Amino acid sequence: MEEKINKFREMIKEKKIIDSMLALLQWDLETQAPKGGYKLISEMIGELSLKSYNLTTSKEFLEMLKELKKNEEKLDDIIKREIELLEEEVEKIKVIPSEEYKMYSELTAKAQGIWEIARENNDFESFAPILEQIFNFNRKFIEYRGIKEDVYSEILNDYEKGMNxxxxxxxxxxxxxxxxxxxxxxxxxxxxxxxxxxxxxxxxxxxxxxxxxxxxxxxxxxxxxxxxxxxxxxxxxxxxxxxxxxxxxxxxxxxxxxxxxxxxxxxxxxxxxxxxxxxxxxxxxxxxxxxxxxxxxxxxxxxxxxxxxxxxxxxxxxxxxxxxxxxxxxxxxxxxxxxxxxxxxxxxxxxxxxxxxxxxxxxxxxxxxxxxxxxxxxxxxxxxxxxxxxxxxxxxxxxxxxxxxxxxxxxxxxxxxxxxxxxxxxxxxxxxxxxxxxxxxxxxxxxxxxxxxxxxxxxxxxxxxxxxxxxxxxxxxxxxxxxxxxxxxxxxxxx
Amino acid sequence: MEEKINKFREMIKEKKIIDSMLALLQWDLETQAPKGGYKLISEMIGELSLKSYNLTTSKEFLEMLKELKKNEEKLDDIIKREIELLEEEVEKIKVIPSEEYKMYSELTAKAQGIWEIARENNDFESFAPILEQIFNFNRKFIEYRGIKEDVYSEILNDYEKGMNxxxxxxxxxxxxxxxxxxxxxxxxxxxxxxxxxxxxxxxxxxxxxxxxxxxxxxxxxxxxxxxxxxxxxxxxxxxxxxxxxxxxxxxxxxxxxxxxxxxxxxxxxxxxxxxxxxxxxxxxxxxxxxxxxxxxxxxxxxxxxxxxxxxxxxxxxxxxxxxxxxxxxxxxxxxxxxxxxxxxxxxxxxxxxxxxxxxxxxxxxxxxxxxxxxxxxxxxxxxxxxxxxxxxxxxxxxxxxxxxxxxxxxxxxxxxxxxxxxxxxxxxxxxxxxxxxxxxxxxxxxxxxxxxxxxxxxxxxxxxxxxxxxxxxxxxxxxxxxxxxxxxxxxxxxx
CATH class of the missing domain: 1.10.1370.30 (Neurolysin; domain 3)
Structure with a gap:
């Protein structure tokens, strides 16, 4: 059991490093990056998001979660709660094709630069196509979960559990x-x-x-x-x-x-x-x-x-x-x-x-x-x-x-x-x-x-x-x- | 041949993304990161450096270089020069054990925070042990190349080819x-x-x-x-x-x-x-x-x-x-x-x-x-x-x-x-x-x-x-x- 838990901690550490790196890229994009840098940084965000996606939807990761759950009574509250949240997360993302997941991450990274310029120039039209894509992706990702009606309730629930x-x-x-x-x-x-x-x-x-x-x-x-x-x-x-x-x-x-x-x-x-x-x-x-x-x-x-x-x-x-x-x-x-x-x-x-x-x-x-x-x-x-x-x-x-x-x-x-x-x-x-x-x-x-x-x-x-x-x-x-x-x-x- | 070149471009793209990410982490560390962030960012730099190392010393990468060189007459000047520089680079790093390579990257990332504080506090002693490690690593990395005498000439040559x-x-x-x-x-x-x-x-x-x-x-x-x-x-x-x-x-x-x-x-x-x-x-x-x-x-x-x-x-x-x-x-x-x-x-x-x-x-x-x-x-x-x-x-x-x-x-x-x-x-x-x-x-x-x-x-x-x-x-x-x-x-x- 100890070995399994160590394996879990190791994979979580890897996940956290990827997530922290994503956070830093996001930070850079919004505070310092010059306009010329938006493209490459967005690509990097896309790459890393895909890595994060691949990690949490990998067979190895899912099996590890299953293994741990088998012995739930031996786990402490912290790890139990982690597993619970990971399962919720995986449930939501594994239905999304990985390429779309990556595309969406790149899109929202790129979108911020476009939004900023649109806002500066009072030019909604230049932002509208990308905004439309963002809304469409959001609707689609929920539909992948098998939910066709009242999509917005499901989205709300992602931010605040129980909300609709x-x-x-x-x-x-x-x-x-x-x-x-x-x-x-x-x-x-x-x-x-x-x-x-x-x-x-x-x-x-x-x-x-x-x-x-x-x-x-x-x-x-x-x-x-x-x-x-x-x-x-x-x-x-x-x-x-x-x-x-x-x-x-x-x-x-x-x-x-x-x-x-x-x-x-x-x-x-x-x-x-x-x-x-x-x-x-x-x-x-x-x-x-x-x-x-x-x-x-x-x-x-x-x-x-x-x-x-x-x-x-x-x-x-x-x-x-x-x-x-x-x-x-x-x-x-x-x-x-x-x-x-x-x-x-x-x-x-x-x-x-x-x-x-x-x-x-x-x-x-x-x-x-x-x-x-x-x-x-x-x-x-x-x-x-x-x-x-x-x-x-x-x-x-x-x-x-x-x-x-x-x-x-x-x-x-x-x-x-x-x-x-x-x-x-x-x-x-x-x-x-x-x-x-x-x-x-x-x-x-x-x-x-x-x-x-x-x-x-x-x-x-x-x-x-x-x-x-x-x-x-x-x-x-x-x-x-x-x-x-x-x-x-x-x-x-x-x- | 075209396929081989495409493969090459793809791997170079991956290498460049890792290197750009390293650059951004470095930038963050020196311009904005709070002291509390130094540790994790240094770890990330270590991880990414290892990735970069693994990529350029991988069997796949080395074989690709070899393959391309076999058909050198079909390559343009740009790719020829890239291969030449990559070979020089690989020659130098592949002799370094990967763990040491990673440790050194983490060390120099961490060292900057320590140097900055030492400089602020006029406290050479707090910086000396880390500086010693940095010099030692540099000496050792050259020695791995089989060079025991006049190590500094070799180092100089890395910065300016032909110098000693x-x-x-x-x-x-x-x-x-x-x-x-x-x-x-x-x-x-x-x-x-x-x-x-x-x-x-x-x-x-x-x-x-x-x-x-x-x-x-x-x-x-x-x-x-x-x-x-x-x-x-x-x-x-x-x-x-x-x-x-x-x-x-x-x-x-x-x-x-x-x-x-x-x-x-x-x-x-x-x-x-x-x-x-x-x-x-x-x-x-x-x-x-x-x-x-x-x-x-x-x-x-x-x-x-x-x-x-x-x-x-x-x-x-x-x-x-x-x-x-x-x-x-x-x-x-x-x-x-x-x-x-x-x-x-x-x-x-x-x-x-x-x-x-x-x-x-x-x-x-x-x-x-x-x-x-x-x-x-x-x-x-x-x-x-x-x-x-x-x-x-x-x-x-x-x-x-x-x-x-x-x-x-x-x-x-x-x-x-x-x-x-x-x-x-x-x-x-x-x-x-x-x-x-x-x-x-x-x-x-x-x-x-x-x-x-x-x-x-x-x-x-x-x-x-x-x-x-x-x-x-x-x-x-x-x-x-x-x-x-x-x-x-x-x-x-x-x-």
Whole structure:
């Protein structure tokens, strides 16, 4: 048995090295590679993906899994869970012809460069054919599993086990029912709070402040880096090498601050996985919904609170001089102004979920063939007008704004909304152990990080998202806390 | 035959993908990876190096080479040259046990992180054991070839075919004979010209200027990038993805300017290789000496000339405001001050070769067991005092200053001196076709690039260094022009 387990660990190590290499190529592509390099790097990604595919679908690998399962009672929880997840993964990919698997990996690698240029040039047409291919591949891969109807539910389930269109429809309907009237209420008292927190700061100084904030919230820069990209993201090479990006807007320094805190939340999660899981396939977030619960927790519940800014103004060595001219109240309202706007990553908490709904409905519509890719700019703008009352003047500010589709992340967006909901459930549990306001005011963010690590981060994928939510909060997904939080917060701000 | 050639191209493609991947990992390690990532990335480099080793020493590969050679008359010049170089390469590595090959790759990958930290902390001792291993591996790898005596000559020959200790001893003796008296002469008239070109410029502005200069000299930023690292270097993923680094000293902007131009020279060479060689193993510089001839040509002959600065002051959209307060003469003398100093990469042209001599003598001494690694700080300082009359106060400014040894580049340094000599031979030939002064004054650097491309760059490794020198200049290595140039230049400055 020991021999079999050693064999298993060896193969997993090989798999992890390939995956880490893929991660590094991805990182390079999005942060440094010149345009001339896109082609070769995409090819490399294709090659490596094929290697990873071949490894996990090989006869040797599948037999090894079978052998181990025969003696399941002798295995510890970690390896049992690894086998369970590997079986799920293999089940999904082995039905895909290897050439298509490779083609798709190359396609999504290449697509990012094309998306970036399309976004720069406000040229949806140059991106549309590749986007269509990406959607088609996604539909086809699900169909290979024998699923012909309600393909999108199956995709959703890949990101968040147990999720499907019906559940999400209900969930969004609930949010809509509560948030849209609240938004109307707030809009009646609309004020330009944000003006005061829009000032010019050099990119260099924004960079320094971003790094300080990362350390302040507990991200370890010895085991991670902060870089820049067109669209902020987090990428894990391994738990000792967690990479974040942000982007700097010269005349609105808070944009990078909140991107940085958001990605920092993802990064703290990844860095916090237990050392014992490091060389296993469990050293990763439990699900994308749980992952986003951490990033949104840091970004909104912590980052957009008054107490956080009180703490950082007291403690920061480096802060924008313009900040000291403002009262805490002005900062707080400035960073929490509700204003239906075009860009999701800069949306306030109240309109944020509506941005997600738009993407959710579009993905659903394309996969069910209700919409065609070429119609997306129009559909996008119509939905923006319907839910948010604003219409982008360019596709760069509209349908081209997100990196996700070019990466092949169809079905990912709902994770952000689930993350919001989870984060408030988690806050409610945390409150029983920690005086959050005081902790933030004293700048003791390490305490919060430790609590999250203890309850969530350290487990990685050892627990399912549902197990985590039930063990931490005592219940499954429940939007109640989130809605209550929004109501209270915004009634106070817009009283 | 066609089938055999296709098979060959396929295997070369695989080799090139592995090598490009290695290059990207190296790049990542030196520009972005956090300390926590060094371990895993070094392991990946080890794995990939082993793959590359296994490929080129495999029975299949060797038989393919043999097969092709049987029908040599049917092969074109490109593939013939590829086979010739591959045979040389295989000859050298197949005698090394694969495990040692992998260990050495991992070692040099890991060593760079250790060197960087040692340099930061001025802690030679923490680097010494690893440096000793690197020297030992180098000695051993040569011994595996059956060579027990004069190991260093063999190593030198790997970097510059035909080179050996005897030739280099003569060469350096000649340089020493001419340069040391010249240096004494100059030192009698010593003046502080440099003061005027030392002023403070923000890193951000230095970055902008560096990029402008790169475009000005003809480096294509669509097919390359400029980043930062502890020690400037150039790394090629392929000819459409050529990567340079520089470093910024806040109070001495010319430091980054000349690093950038130097690496730009390497980069222009790599970008200029003929498209037809792109997927061959010839898409690379002819030798390290020829490579350095291009970087030193751009850095010194172009970059430190009066005419270049006249041109750039006229044409630059972005320049340091401090520059416009200086006369052209003040700038010229400022960037050409002769002053025996500690750091090679910042040395003037006259003392530069002496820095190389020190490293050359040390490498020779260690490989012949005349010196021990632990004695290096002392030996270094003694030689600095002997040749340059200055002694570093810390090892960071002394024996720890260069990245080369940690990368395993033993025997590389002489390439810089050869490059200097070559560059003046090339200038002499270029003068017959181009009015260099006028071209620089008018900022028409593309003309110079095109000349170099036509005569040198496009051939990549298709020609040997000797063939290139003879075809371009009509003769082999000849230090005469270099020495004449230095004499004339510095007599004019220090008249």
């Amino acid at each position: 269109v019906k559940k999400l429809d209900n969930f969004f309907a609930e949010l809509k029912k509560e948030i849209v009237p609240l938004l109307k209420e707030v809009n009646k008292n609309k004020r330009d709070f944000q003006k005061k927190v829009k000032f010019e700061v050099s990119e260099y100084n924004q960079k320094l402040f971003s790094k300080e904030i990362l350390e302040y919230i507990g991200f370890d820069l010895e085991r991670g880096v902060l870089s820049e990209s067109a669209h902020p993201f987090t990428l894990t090479v391994n738990k000792d090498d967690v990479r974040l990006t942000t982007r700097y807007l010269k005349d609105f320094p808070f944009s990078s601050v909140f991107s940085t805190i958001h990605e920092g939340g993802h990064g703290i999660y990844e860095q916090g996985v237990d050392e014992i899981l490091k060389d296993t396939i469990l050293s990763d977030g439990a699900s994308m919904g749980i992952h986003e619960s951490q990033s949104r927790f840091y970004e909104n519940i912590i980052g957009r609170s008054k107490e956080f800014w009180f703490g950082i103004l007291e403690k920061s060595k480096f802060k924008y001089s313009e900040l000291s001219k403002l009262t805490l109240e002005e900062i707080y309202k400035g960073i929490n102004e509700v204003s239906p706007s075009l860009i999701r990553v800069e949306a306030d908490e109240l309109t944020y979920s509506l941005h997600i709904m738009i993407r959710y409905e579009i993905e659903k519509g394309i996969l069910s063939r209700e919409y065609l890719v070429k119609d997306l700019p129009r559909v996008w703008n119509e939905k923006m007008y319907e839910y948010l009352g604003v219409v982008p003047s360019t596709d760069s500010e509209g349908v081209l704004q997100d990196v996700h589709w070019s990466c092949g992340l169809i079905g990912y967006f709902p994770s952000y909304a689930l993350g919001n909901v989870y984060s408030l459930q988690i806050l409610n549990a945390m409150k029983k152990d920690i005086n959050i306001e005081g902790t933030l005011e004293r700048g003791e963010l390490k305490r919060i990080k430790e609590w999250l690590r203890e309850k969530i981060h350290r487990y990685g994928k050892l627990k399912t998202p549902k197990e985590i939510m039930v063990s931490v909060t005592g219940e499954e997904l429940n939007p109640e806390y989130y809605i209550e939080y929004l109501k209270e917060k915004y009634k106070n701000i817009y009283n | 200790v005897k030739k280099l001893d003569n060469f350096f003796a000649e340089l020493k004979k001419e340069i040391v008296p010249l240096l004494k002469e100059v030192n009698k008239n010593k003046r502080d010209f440099q003061k005027k070109v030392k002023f403070e410029v923000s890193e951000y502005n230095q970055k902008l200027f560096s990029k402008e200069i790169l475009e000005y000299i003809g480096f294509d930023l669509e097919r390359g990038v400029l980043s930062e690292s502890a020690h400037p270097f150039t790394l090629t993923v392929n000819k459409d993805d050529v990567r340079l680094t520089t470093r910024y000293l806040k109070d001495f902007p010319f430091s980054s300017v000349f690093s950038t131009i130097h690496e730009g020279g390497h980069g222009i060479y790599e970008q200029g290789v003929d498209e037809i060689l792109k997927d061959t193993i010839l898409s690379d510089g002819a030798s390290m000496g020829i490579h350095e001839s291009q970087s030193r040509f751009y850095e010194n002959i172009i970059g430190r000339s009066k005419e270049f600065w006249f041109g750039i002051l006229e044409k630059s959209k972005f320049k340091y405001s401090e520059l416009s307060k200086l006369t052209l003469e003040e700038i010229y003398k400022g960037i050409n001050e002769v002053s025996p100093s500690l750091i090679r990469v910042e040395a003037d042209e006259l003392t530069y070769s002496l820095h190389i001599m020190i490293r050359y003598e040390i490498e020779k001494g260690i490989l012949s067991r005349e010196y021990l690694v632990k004695d290096l700080p002392r030996v270094w300082n003694e030689k600095m005092y002997e040749y340059l009359g200055v002694v570093p106060s810390t090892d960071s400014e002394g024996v720890l200053q260069d990245v080369h040894w940690s990368c395993g580049l033993i025997g590389y340094f002489p390439s810089y001196a050869l490059g200097n000599v070559y560059s003046l031979q090339i200038l002499n030939a270029m003068k017959k076709d181009i009015n260099i002064e006028g071209t620089l004054e008018r900022g028409e650097l593309k003309r110079i690039k095109e000349w170099l491309r036509e005569k040198i760059h496009r051939y990549g490794k298709l020609k040997t260094p000797k063939e290139i020198m003879v075809s371009v200049t009509g003769e082999e290595l000849n230090p005469e022009y270099y020495i004449e140039y230095l004499k004339e230049k510095y007599k004019n400055i220090y008249n």
